[in-house]
Amino acid sequence: MRLRRQLLLVSLLGLSLPWAGCQYIREMEDALRQGQSIALLASAQAVANRISNEPALLEELQQPAAQVYAIDQIYAHPFPAPAILDGYDDEWRHREFDGLAWENSIFSFHLQAASHDKDLYLFARVDDANIVYYNPGFESPTQSDHLVLRMHDTEGNAQDFVINTSAPGMINAHAATLDYNDYGERITRYVREHRIKGVWQEREQGYQLELQLPLTMTHGYLSVAAVNHSTVSDATTAGAWLGTIKRTDNPKPLVKQNAVLADALNVFAGQDLRLRITGRNQWLIAEAGRLQSPTKLPVEENGLLAWLMRNLFTRTDLPPLDTPQFTGRLDAPEIQQALNGDNARTWYQYGVHNLGRAVVPVVRQTRIIGTVVVEQTSASILSLTNNAFQRLMFYTLLATLVAGAGLVAYATWLSLRIRRLSEAADTAMREDGKLENQFPVSKAQDEIGDLNRSYAQLLARLQEYTDYLRTLSNKLSHELRTPLAVVRSSLDNLDNEKLDAQAKVFATRAQEGSQRLSAILNAISSASRVEESIRTTEMEPVPLEKVIHELTLAYRDIAQQHVVSDIPANESFVIHGSADLIVQMIDKLFDNACDFCPPEGKIVFSLRKLKDQVVLTVSNDGPLLPQKMQSQLFDSLVSIRESKDKHNDNKIHLGLGLHIVRLIVEVHHARVSARNRADNSGVEFEVIFPPAISYTL
Numbered sequence: 001m002r003l004r005r006q007l008l009l010v011s012l013l014g015l016s017l018p019w020a021g022c023q024y025i026r027e028m029e030d031a032l033r034q035g036q037s038i039a040l041l042a043s044a045q046a047v048a049n050r051i052s053n054e055p056a057l058l059e060e061l062q063q064p065a066a067q068v069y070a071i072d073q074i075y076a077h078p079f080p081a082p083a084i085l086d087g088y089d090d091e092w093r094h095r096e097f098d099g100l101a102w103e104n105s106i107f108s109f110h111l112q113a114a115s116h117d118k119d120l121y122l123f124a125r126v127d128d129a130n131i132v133y134y135n136p137g138f139e140s141p142t143q144s145d146h147l148v149l150r151m152h153d154t155e156g157n158a159q160d161f162v163i164n165t166s167a168p169g170m171i172n173a174h175a176a177t178l179d180y181n182d183y184g185e186r187i188t189r190y191v192r193e194h195r196i197k198g199v200w201q202e203r204e205q206g207y208q209l210e211l212q213l214p215l216t217m218t219h220g221y222l223s224v225a226a227v228n229h230s231t232v233s234d235a236t237t238a239g240a241w242l243g244t245i246k247r248t249d250n251p252k253p254l255v256k257q258n259a260v261l262a263d264a265l266n267v268f269a270g271q272d273l274r275l276r277i278t279g280r281n282q283w284l285i286a287e288a289g290r291l292q293s294p295t296k297l298p299v300e301e302n303g304l305l306a307w308l309m310r311n312l313f314t315r316t317d318l319p320p321l322d323t324p325q326f327t328g329r330l331d332a333p334e335i336q337q338a339l340n341g342d343n344a345r346t347w348y349q350y351g352v353h354n355l356g357r358a359v360v361p362v363v364r365q366t367r368i369i370g371t372v373v374v375e376q377t378s379a380s381i382l383s384l385t386n387n388a389f390q391r392l393m394f395y396t397l398l399a400t401l402v403a404g405a406g407l408v409a410y411a412t413w414l415s416l417r418i419r420r421l422s423e424a425a426d427t428a429m430r431e432d433g434k435l436e437n438q439f440p441v442s443k444a445q446d447e448i449g450d451l452n453r454s455y456a457q458l459l460a461r462l463q464e465y466t467d468y469l470r471t472l473s474n475k476l477s478h479e480l481r482t483p484l485a486v487v488r489s490s491l492d493n494l495d496n497e498k499l500d501a502q503a504k505v506f507a508t509r510a511q512e513g514s515q516r517l518s519a520i521l522n523a524i525s526s527a528s529r530v531e532e533s534i535r536t537t538e539m540e541p542v543p544l545e546k547v548i549h550e551l552t553l554a555y556r557d558i559a560q561q562h563v564v565s566d567i568p569a570n571e572s573f574v575i576h577g578s579a580d581l582i583v584q585m586i587d588k589l590f591d592n593a594c595d596f597c598p599p600e601g602k603i604v605f606s607l608r609k610l611k612d613q614v615v616l617t618v619s620n621d622g623p624l625l626p627q628k629m630q631s632q633l634f635d636s637l638v639s640i641r642e643s644k645d646k647h648n649d650n651k652i653h654l655g656l657g658l659h660i661v662r663l664i665v666e667v668h669h670a671r672v673s674a675r676n677r678a679d680n681s682g683v684e685f686e687v688i689f690p691p692a693i694s695y696t697l
Contacts, residue, residue: 007411014400021392028388033356036376037345040358044374045343047268047275048360051261051372060260061362061370065220065253066279072244074100074222075283075328076256079116087168087201087210092123098326099123102226102242107206109226109242115256120215122149122198124226128206132229134164134172141174141190145229147209148243149196150251152219158250161193163211171198171209221251255279255328261286272380276373277362280339282329285370291355291377321348321355330373334359338371347378354378417448421455428459474528477521484521488514527656527663530584534667537578544573544582544614544689548605551586559590560599561620566606573607573614575689577668585664588657589618589685596622596683612691619684624676633674634662661685 051057065073075097083091092112099112107128114121124147134144146164153159160176174190181187198211225243244252258277265275269289277286322332334344338359348355355377362370424440439459442452491511499507545567552565567573575582586605593603601621608615625633658674665672670689677684 007407011400011404011407014403017396017400018393021396022389025389025392033347033354033378036356036378037347037358040356040374040376041343041345041360043268043273043275044358044360044372047265047277047372047374048362050264051277051362051370052364054264057261057264058364058369060258061277061279061285062364063220063253063258063279063285065255066281066283066285066370068253068281070281070283070329072223073252073255073281073283074111074113074224074244076113076115076120076254077328078257079114079121082116082119083114083121083210083212085197085199085210085212087199087208089123089125089208089210096326097328100244103127104240104242106230106240107226107228107242111224111243113254115215118215120213120218120222120254120256122211122213122224123208124211124224125203125208126206126226126228128228130230131202131207134166136166140188141172142227143229145207146227147211148225148227148241148245149211149213150221150223150225150245150249151217152221152251154219156219161196162190163196163198163209165200165209168200168202168207171196171200171211173198215256218254220253222254223249223251255283255285257287258285262288265289272377274375276330276375278330278335278371278373280369282331282335282339282371284328284330291350291375292379318347318349318354321350330371332357335371335373339368341368350377414448417442417444421448421452424452425455428455473524477524477528480517481521484514484517488518523656527660530660531663534581534663537581537667539576539578542575542577542579542582544575544616545571545607547579547582547586548607548616551583551590552605555590555603559594559603561594561597562600562602564602564604566604568608571609573609575614575668577689581664581667585661585687586616586618588661592657592685593618593620593622596620598622601682610688614689614691616687616689617684619677619682621682623683624680625674625683634658634672 051061077095077097079091092114095112095114097112097114099110101110102108107126109127110125112123114123126145128145132143132145134141134146138144141162141164144164146162149161149163151159151161162174162176163171165171173193173196175193176188176190179187179189195217196211196213198209200207200209223243223245225241225245228240228242241247261277265277265286265288269275272292274287274289274291276284276288279285322330332346334346334357337344338361341361341363343361344359346357348357355375357373357375359374360372361368362372420440421442428436428439439456440452441456442449444452488511491507491514494507495511548565548567552563555563590603597603597620603618603620606617606619608617662672665687668689670687672685672687674683674685676682
């Protein structure tokens, strides 16, 4: 993988910044929630302390309606406006509170209660297939289908009121009073009660009626029952009661919200803050403050950030908020915990927001008589975290993009420097093994600059060693020539002496060895002279096609092989060089071809152009070159011949011919290579000269 891609991947670590920021905001949001819970708990504790320290408030909270067991109690929900008594449920149908319901095999009874100002409203619905209306001829109002309202009178005794009608329309209300007849027997008299008003409506499944009566009339106690009077003689169903009481039960305390306690709560109520008081039986008896509806709280509906906010910072695993408006009771675990004496805090789901709730018990002496409940939504927290999250995402993404772009640019710059160094190292040594003189040296003071300078120093030392090796043969030939002359002169003098046969044999061998050694030194000296002459040669235009043509004519006369020239007609191959050196180079290539090409083989000289370059090829049908030696043939003292050449046994080959070819090629800024033919039918030597110049002889 390229360095730039590696650093690009590393730059992706910058994305951890938004993640870390989100974690920080989450921690901050949790801390704000914790602080909000503590604040709610402190508010609830302040309200509870005030109630505990004010006897008037304690007395209101200790009313039986808030302390007795909650079963069969009627809860009068607060009505915002007086109901219109028409016998229909228009005002009740759209309320969120539920009522009480009972049923048996004959009929069912559903009751709802509400209060407004000083009046109590009741709405009763009875499913009864056989309605028995009151007949004025009946001895008692109870001989028809009717409702029984049982309350306390001014002395605290139970007082029944019978509600019936002779036909759909206005109801009849009678108070049941105990009296004695003329015989001194105890009887019940029914006296018309005008404080109770209502309308009776018949419906398909039965009847329904809507009642209004003063709250003071109940003296804090009210129970209601529907009595079904059947005309069929059936002891099990005739006169059956359904409701909050039986025939002989005492009325239960009527539960309604307490205005005195509500006024006390109003002192602590604030915007988007709701306070409630529940009794020992968990009835909601006071409330102050209002929460904004979940549908009216500010919510970011669209956008990626809004989606992230809802999924990252709004808890959705919370239980939904309970609604005491349905039943009038707060039956939640935290209420039970507070009634057991412990403060409680919890969170609920409130639309797309969360709602915090704190509950504190109200204690009188050592007895818990109720709880204070304080609630508030997390809209303010969400607003703070939303703003913080937007700023965080903007700054972190901007920082990530800047850091990523910087890393990519830095990686590109590093990659470019390393690529340049790699290309310089690749071209430092040519294919023929010669070092280039131009190696760029960096001035950068970093690791790449140090590496560049190390490469340059290494190549310089290698160049010095190569130059030493190239001059070594010349130095050796110069140093060995004088001792060799002494040896040869001694051998010549020894040859004139009278020697026995065995000594003459040894003298002859020594003479032959000295001759071969002299030939070697002459060849080395010849190569050195060629190198020296190359340096002083003047360049001129050379028509290469004419040189090849004339040389091939001469080669045909002396060579045993068939010499062929392949030169395109009417095409000029003029190079800038030395004609003498070119001829010497071609002679070396021809001699090499003659040494290896069989007598019946063919030696071909060809010229062609490769783009603007001139290509000279000398090929022969000789044996194939070893693959590993093809790049070393032009080095000094390198030869693939055997020690004794098969064709010229007395001829010494030191591998200097092709070395001289390379020297001549280099002075012409050309390139030479040797390879086997594509069809492996022989070998070919190729010299590529620089672009030809236009020249007319």
